[in-house]
Amino acid sequence: MRALLAVLLASTALPAFADTLPATSRITAVTVYPDGARLTREVTFTAPSAGSHELLVTDLPHDSAPGLIRLAASDGLQLGAFNLRADRLPPREDPLTEAQQSAKAEVEAAQVAADTAQLALEAITAKVEAAEAQVRFLSSFTGALPDGATPDTIKAMAAMIGAETLAARQSALAAKAELPPAQKAVTEAQEVLAKAQAAYDTLPSADMDYTALSVAVTAAGAGEATVTITQYVGNARWQPVYDLNLTRVGGAKLTLDRAVLVTQFTGEDWDGVALTLSSSRPSEQSAPSLLWPELRSIGPEVGAEELSRKAYGSDSALYESAPAPEAAAAPITAAMTYEGDTVVYQYPEPVTVATGAEDLRLALDSLDFAPVVEAVAVPRLDDTAFVMASFTNASGEPLLPGQVMLFREGVLVGSTWLDVIAPGAETDLGFGAIETLRVKREMPKREGGETGIFTSANRQSESAVITVENTGAEAWPVRLLDQVPYSEQDDLEIDVTASPAPVETDVEGQRGILAWEFDLTAGGKQTITLEHVLTWPEGMVLQ
Structure with a gap:
């Protein structure tokens, strides 16, 4: 063994050491990001005497990068240069864990x-x-x-x-x-x-392809010492999954049960680690995009051939006038922001996550929201109304993207994908159809069996009767949406009549979208008549 270590020392440009101290590390804590992870390892060894030694940690993953490693030492230990070795490594003892x-x-x-x-x-x-x-x-x-x-x-x-x-x-x-x-x-x-x-x-295995970390250490005296290794790695991720339950009994309430799926393919198992989930995204953009001045100019008119030559020929001055954007900063730089205002979740118990295994699901917590619930009907396309819940994220933290299972009164009604919801932002979610709210949109016929759309040379009219009937035993607040055409030409006039009148026009900035709101009691019915007339000058064609 000593002969092998002597060869290793002779082949590495490090200071001279009194002893080489082989050691292994133990992963004690992991912070997982939506893309990547930060591993905290502890290496405990015994310094035989005061002075300089080489600490040789023999169980780092083979794809470890020196630029993504940080070291910290216990009291009485000073750290010097370090490097990674991928070959000419000393033999390791049985790599089985204690559990194995x-x-x-x-x-x-x-x-x-x-x-x-x-x-x-x-x-x-x-x-x-x-x-x-x-x-x-x-x-x-x-x-x-x-x-x-x-x-x-x-x-x-x-x-x-x-x-x-x-x-x-x-x-x-x-x-x-x-x-x-x-x-x-x-x-x-x-x-x-x-x-x-x-x-x-x-059981998680310690046997894997590995590289060794060689660290120059100076001990104040003989005895036990500890080196903490912080290492950033890829091939790990977490994503939230949600169960969202809407109840109306005793007042509208929306309960969000949160869990996470943790997956890692780092090549080594995380056995009994303290797990932290961070919403920081160090692998994504860390600074705002850059705008570049856009120079425009005018010149004499040219023929098609000359214009084509300038556009596709060898003259590329227009494309060279602006410098290329700078490369994005290394993703690892942004990782240090996780201790600032980034939301993190700490799992209360030690966790084992095997490399290459299926997603590990861990429960987090529950959040309660006070939603505004109504039945929304689109009679032009649907024959029933749907439960819609609008709520504001008052949790003080962002809700990260994830799959949502939707429950209404404890019964699964569907699933959807939840995008990021910032603190204070409002979101609408659908919770399935209400079969007892039947919606019908009819276009009455006139004499001769003509439909509700009537067109002449320069005039077209359409009439519709919309009915919403509540056949259930529960009252519902209803929001009904329909549409009429709109025009941006003065010569094309559109006259709309509705009874009752809509409470909102151009809903959410969408031209021609109308909305009615009313309470529909159990067994009740609401009828809306809607008509629009288009007129345009003779000699023109409606498109």
């Missing part, structure tokens, strides 16, 4: 018990086979009678064969009686072994 070592011992003990039970079963089987062989031999005896045999000797020989046959059969039966418990013992021992092996297989 314990589980491996249980597997070995279960294997011994299973082997012992199998041997006991085989011994009983041998007894059965020996007794049955003796019975077959005695039963097949056809030897000649000895010379001078008398009736007494013949009788004695027959008695002996009968007694021996009976004894052999009894031995066989007794041995067979021992078979069921022995077979059961084998089965149980094999089940225990299978469970122990499965438990061992599911």
Whole structure:
């Protein structure tokens, strides 16, 4: 070992050391971002004496980057230069974790018990086979009678064969009686072994491709010391998932149950770590975009050929006039902002996240909101109304993007994707159809069976009767939306009449969208008539 370490020291441009101290690290805490993670490792070792040493940490992932590593030392220890080694590494001891070592011992003990039970079963089987062989031999005896045999000797020989046959059969039966418990013992021992092996297989492993971190350390004296390694890695993420339950019994209430899915493909397992989830996004844009001056000019008119040559020819002065935008800063720089005003979530218990495994789901907390609930109907397209809940994010923290399962009075009614909702922002969400609110939009016919749209040379009219009926036992506040055409030409006039009149026109800035609001009692019905007339000069065509 010392010869190998001497070769390693001779091949690395580091200060001279009194000793090389191999050590392993343990991941104690992880901060996971929506894209990437920060790992905190602790390396505990014993300095044999005061002075300079080389600390060789032999279990970092093989794709570790030195620029994304930060070091901190305990009292009495000074850190110097460090580098990473990907080859000519010293051999490591058994990389099993403590949990794996314990589980491996249980597997070995279960294997011994299973082997012992199998041997006991085989011994009983041998007894059965020996007794049955003796019975077959005695039963097949056809030897000649000895010379001078008398009736007494013949009788004695027959008695002996009968007694021996009976004894052999009894031995066989007794041995067979021992078979069921022995077979059961084998089965149980094999089940225990299978469970122990499965438990061992599911444990996070410390065996992986690795690189070594070589650190120059100066100890004030002999004794135990600790180096903390902070390392930023990719291939890890978390995303929220939500259950959103809307209730109206006893007052409208919206409950948001939050959970997270954590996934990592870092190449090593996180075993029993303190987990923090940060909403910081260090891999995304960290500064506002840049605007560049746009120079426009005019010149004499040119023919099509000359214009094409200037546009597609070798003259690229217009494209070279503005400098190219600077490259974005390294993503890791923005990671330091997570301790500022960035929202983080700390999981209260140690967590194990295996590399390459399925998403690990962890529960967070619940938030309650006071929504405004109404039934929204679009009779032009739908034949029923839908529950819509509008709420303001009063939690003081952003709600991050995630999948939402929608519940109404505890019953699943759908799912959707939730975009980022900033603190204080208002959001509308749909919670399924209300089958008891039936919506109908009819265009009445006139004499001759004509439909509700009537067109002449320079005039077109459309009339509709909209009905909303509540067939249920619950009253609903209803918001009904419909539309009429709009014009941006003075010569195309549009006259709209509605009864009752809408409470809002050009809803959310959309021209021609109308809205009515009313309360619909149980068993109630509301009718709206809507008509619009378009007129334009003769000689023009409606488009």
